[in-house]
Each structure stands twice: as C-alpha cells, then as structure tokens.
Amino acid sequence: MSLDMTHEDVQAALAAEALGALDGEEAAAIHAHLAACDECRRELARLEEAAAALAWAAPRVPMDAARSARMRARLLARAAADRGADSHTRPPRIDAVPVTPPTPAASRAADVDGEGVIPISRAPSRRGGNAGWLAAAAALLLAIAVGAWAARLKGRYDALGEQYAQVDTERGELLRGIARRDSTLAALSTPGVRVIDMASTQQKAPGGRMFWDPRRAKWIFFAHDLPRLRAGRDYQMWLITADGPISAGTFKPHDDGTAEMEATFQLPPDGLRAVAVTDEPEGGLPKPSTTPIILGTFGESAE
Amino acid sequence: MAVPDALVSAQADRKLVRRMSAGDEAALGELHDRFSTLLHSVVLRIVGDPDDAEEVLEETFWQAWRQAGRYEEGRGGIGTWLVMMARSRAVDRVRSRRRFREERWDELPEPVESGPGIGSAPPSPLDSAHDDEVRRVVARAVATLPPEQRETVELAYFRGLSQSEIAQTTGQPLGTVKTRARLALQKLREALSVLREDAP
Numbered sequence A: 001m002s003l004d005m006t007h008e009d010v011q012a013a014l015a016a017e018a019l020g021a022l023d024g025e026e027a028a029a030i031h032a033h034l035a036a037c038d039e040c041r042r043e044l045a046r047l048e049e050a051a052a053a054l055a056w057a058a059p060r061v062p063m064d065a066a067r068s069a070r071m072r073a074r075l076l077a078r079a080a081a082d083r084g085a086d087s088h089t090r091p092p093r094i095d096a097v098p099v100t101p102p103t104p105a106a107s108r109a110a111d112v113d114g115e116g117v118i119p120i121s122r123a124p125s126r127r128g129g130n131a132g133w134l135a136a137a138a139a140l141l142l143a144i145a146v147g148a149w150a151a152r153l154k155g156r157y158d159a160l161g162e163q164y165a166q167v168d169t170e171r172g173e174l175l176r177g178i179a180r181r182d183s184t185l186a187a188l189s190t191p192g193v194r195v196i197d198m199a200s201t202q203q204k205a206p207g208g209r210m211f212w213d214p215r216r217a218k219w220i221f222f223a224h225d226l227p228r229l230r231a232g233r234d235y236q237m238w239l240i241t242a243d244g245p246i247s248a249g250t251f252k253p254h255d256d257g258t259a260e261m262e263a264t265f266q267l268p269p270d271g272l273r274a275v276a277v278t279d280e281p282e283g284g285l286p287k288p289s290t291t292p293i294i295l296g297t298f299g300e301s302a303e
Numbered sequence B: 001m002a003v004p005d006a007l008v009s010a011q012a013d014r015k016l017v018r019r020m021s022a023g024d025e026a027a028l029g030e031l032h033d034r035f036s037t038l039l040h041s042v043v044l045r046i047v048g049d050p051d052d053a054e055e056v057l058e059e060t061f062w063q064a065w066r067q068a069g070r071y072e073e074g075r076g077g078i079g080t081w082l083v084m085m086a087r088s089r090a091v092d093r094v095r096s097r098r099r100f101r102e103e104r105w106d107e108l109p110e111p112v113e114s115g116p117g118i119g120s121a122p123p124s125p126l127d128s129a130h131d132d133e134v135r136r137v138v139a140r141a142v143a144t145l146p147p148e149q150r151e152t153v154e155l156a157y158f159r160g161l162s163q164s165e166i167a168q169t170t171g172q173p174l175g176t177v178k179t180r181a182r183l184a185l186q187k188l189r190e191a192l193s194v195l196r197e198d199a200p
Helices: A007-018 A024-034 A038-057 A065-085 A104-109 A130-188 B011-021 B025-047 B050-070 B078-101 B129-143 B147-158 B163-170 B174-198
Strands: A194-200 A207-213 A218-224 A233-241 A244-251 A259-264 A272-281 A294-297
Touching (some): A007 A038, A024 A038, A038 B129, A038 B147, A065 A130, A207 A294, A244 A259, B011 B025, B129 B174, B147 B163, B163 B174
Antiparallel strands (some): A218 A259
C-alpha cells in the first residue's frame, strides 16, 4: 500500500476508517490527509455517526445491576478524587523566590521591580565615589531582605503543602470508605441475595444477619449485642454444610457490641445448612470448640 | 448540511458533558445511567465476556470524564463520541487477546453465523420511546443491507478485523472490501436520516 494517497483514495477509504478497519500504514496516510482536508473530516464525521449507530444493532444486554452499581460507585469516587487533584482546588501556589547570597549580582537575580533599585552596572564606581558604595550597600541590604522574605515564604509554602497532604490523605480515606459502603450496599441489593437471621442461644440476646449472594460467593454479616471478648479470643464465623462446619474467618466486635464482616467463599446454593458464630482462641480453629453464640438455620428466614 | 444523527445528541447530553468538564462528578453518574446499557450491549457483543466488558466500560466512562473538556460539539453527538471510544477499546482488547492467543478470527467465540447477529436486537419495554425508535430504525436499516455488506460491517465493527483481514477471510480484493464498507455506511446514513428530524 502506497503511502502517497490522493484525495479520492482517501475518500474511498473513509468508511473503513469510520469502522476502525484501516491497516496501520494506510491509517497513518489518511490521518495525515485529514489534518489538512475539511471536506474529508466532515465526511468522516458523517460516516462515524452511521458507524456508531450500529451499536443499537447489538442485542440489548444491560449490565448486571450489582456490577453496574459498583462500577458507578467506583467511577464517582475516582472522579471526586480526580477533581480534588485539579489545580483549581489545590492550595494557592506560592512560588518560592530563589534565596541568593547577598552579592551585588543577587540584586539582579532577585525578581524585584527596578523602581528604587540602583543597578550597580549603571553606576560603576569609576572614581570610587560615595554614590557607588551607597548603591552597593543598598543592593546588599535589599538582597538580604529579599532572601529573608523568600525564606519566610518558602517556610509557609512548605507548611501549607504539609497541611494539604494531610487533608488530601484524610479525604482519600473518606472516599475509599464511601466506595466500600457503596460496594456493600450494591452487594446487599443484588437480586438473588439470601438473608439468614441469626438468633441468640444465650441470655444476653446478641443477634446477627447474614446476606449471601451465591452467584458471587459473597457473604456479608452484621451482628449486634455481641458480648465483649476476653483477651486472646476472637469470634469465628462458620458456614455449616452437610460435610461439617467451614470457617469463614474471625472478627472482633466494636466496643458497642456490633460487628461487620465480609467473606468470599464458594458454596453451592443448596450446600448451606446453617451459619454460626463461636468464641474461639485468637486466629480461630479448624473446627468449632464452643457452643455457638448465635446461630441461623438456613431455610428458616431465607427466601 | 444536515448530518444524520442516529444517536440523537440531545441538549441534555451535551449539558452533562459540559458539567463533567467543569468537574461535576454527579454528571458522570448521570452519563453512566443514560448510556451504560447501550455501551454494555455493544462492548459485550465485541468482547464476549462480562468481566472484559465491565473493564472496557469503566475505562470508557473514565476516558469520557478525563476528555470531557475536549469533546467537540460540532463533531457529532455524545452517543457517537462514547460509542466510538467504547468500540475502539473493545476492539483493542479483542485484538490483543487474539494476538496473545495467536487465534484466527474464526476460532473466537461467537462465530458470525451463530448466535444473535447484528440487527436482531428486540426492542425492550425498558428503553425510552426514543431509544426504542432508534433501535427499530437501525435494525431495519441493517436488515436491508445486502448480505456481503452486512458481513463486512459485522467483521469490522463487531469482530475487530482490519480491512486486509476481511479481504483474506472473505477471499475478496481489498478494493471490494472498501467499497462494501462505504456502501453499507452510506445506506445506514440515509436510513437513519429520519431520526435527525425527531432529534431534540
């Protein structure tokens, strides 16, 4: 394929370009022509409209609702973080003035208005008169003053930069927290999620609720009124199947007795008999060693 | 000169993009809600895998956010802009996958002759009346294309084949492939011009 294409050659190839089907060499030649040809650019825009309309010819398949909600949440969090990084929301920029040694040359290096400054080069002390010394002294004092001012500004700039970094870190943590919450909400609202209520087996009435999305193998658990753990102990979550209990991980409750936990574990939709929480040594055990604090039989509250 | 705008670049869509370029992330959410089904449908048709489709879609919306300030209103509708970005990313993904696996086009899943092809999308009650109309018009337009032009469009647009690959696959000279692509898009453009008059 020759790289030397006429206007007519380009016109003939514009539909292939609109369909994204041009091969590299020809594409480069056409892009070069397009840069200088209004007529071809307009024609390409029209063909691109027609090509883009082909999207409507694809079978209509909406994205899975939970996927879509999670993606939306991620995009918004990223956009908010990105907006935060834009220059218009950054702290006012203070350019540090270069700190220079107090020499006559510094009076030129420092970017100050020439008004009131007597450049040494314009008044050379040819005769060694007082005027020359005075000018040099003035320049010296000015350079010292500018240097001190620049150092103060630099200090302030650094302090603001640190403050900004701290605020930005906190903001990032908040955004990540919101994204996690959005993701949890999206998971809870997925069609097909099963809910297992867990009631207390003891007097103090702790309770819990498990949300299980079998398609995604996702488990989200909330509990309340859990007794405070003794030192060196953890709560351990169990998925009880026909083959016995499977550990879904350990957790510690908050001070108010509430707890949340998320786990990913593949289990066939009909493979679950019950879920339970036991008090175990820190890190958990392969099999439960105590009576469950709370227990939910699958099928009682699900569906 | 009137340009057929099958995707109807409504004022509301342009406003969304202007808000995005001003840093309003809520507008990105609205753009997502407005276009995710259309973009997901076309991207999934090209990449064939829901995980890949999700990634391509997210990259596309992110690109739209980052480039909102560079969107040229005179160039075409927002839908066209988004579809071109999404399709290009989806095709890149298919091509790199093909290179990676050293696959030939006819070894990819979803061969052209099987499964739902282009023009077979049934309208859904969930679509807005206008989307519904666009879908019907496009389906009708595609259905009236001669089989060889449909095939060319299918191979290029949904399978990501280059014109020389299409020539090789169909056993036709490169010039014929170009002509088929041109005739197909011209016919689509004419068929879609009716939508232009309805565009808000």
